[in-house]
Amino acid sequence: MKGIFLILGCVLCFSCSTKYNYIDTGTAVGYYDGTMLEYFRHDTWHNWDSIAKVIDRCSPELKSLFESTDANITFFGPKNISFEKFFFWAEHEGSDVTNYNKNYYRSIDEFPRDFCDQIVKTHLYTGGKVMRDDVPRLERDEEGVADGGGMVLPMMYGNKIWIWSLRNAFAGVEETADVELRAAAVEEDGKTITNNLGTIATTNLENQSGVVHALGDQYFLGQLFELE
Incomplete structure (x- = not known):
């Protein structure tokens, strides 16, 4: 297993903890008294x-989960910036960055329903609410290399996300900084990393439908799926 997580060791060194895109929302944001779709529509920060x-363009059965008051879903939400970066490639064909927008969609209005379903399902866990404090710590070997821990969640689409929690040092004192979540896309075995999704920007955004964990600004829409 050690070899499987070598790439993660590099990721952890590179993506040090920062307050720039992390907000501890365990109690600060609290509970939104409405459905998840209502929360997305009425967010004053326009994320x-x-x-x-x-979601409005998804199949009715899928959309209904986000309108439910008892679905208990967990959604790893891509923010507006992830879509903006996705549309970047429609304007910059031939760019030397990885192109996830291979159909060169220029707006969400161009997304077919099947593609909307795919986007949502690849970010959606229907096995219950997973809160930040439910996620086990990352495990390391004696050399400090990541070697397991966390939990692997099967998304509704069939892909898998590995999430783990970290609590870094603050002012030189170990395990005193804010607890944060990080995530990676993994293959069917639940171990081999295919894409690092980075630090979860905001956790525990609860509502009547379940809970949202906001993916960070570094996340690229398309890291969890391939265009069909």
Whole structure:
């Protein structure tokens, strides 16, 4: 297993903890007294306009989960910036960055329903609410290399996400900083990393439908799926 997690060791060194895109929302944000779709539509920070529009274009059965008051779903939400970066490639064909937008969609209005379903399902866990404090710590070997821990969640689409918690040092004192979540896309074996999803920007955004964990600004829409 050690070899499987070598790439993660590099990721952890590179993506040091920062307050720039992390907000501890365990108690600060609290509970939104409405459905998840209502939360996305009425967010005053304007982070969720895009995913709300995608959900509105999904199949009725899938959309209903986000309108439910008892679905208990866990959603790893891509923010508006992830969609903006996705549309970047429609304007910059031939760019030397990885192109996830291979159909060169220029707006959500161009997304077919099947693609909207795919986007949502690859970010959606229907096995219950997973809160930040439910996620086990990352495990390391005696050399400090990541060697397991966390938990692997099967998404509704069939892909898998590995999430783990960390609590770094603050002012030189170990295990005193904020607890944060990080995530990676993994293969069917639940171990081999295919894409690092980075630090979860905001956790525990509870609502009547379940809980949202906001993916960070570094996340690229398309890291969890391939265009069909």
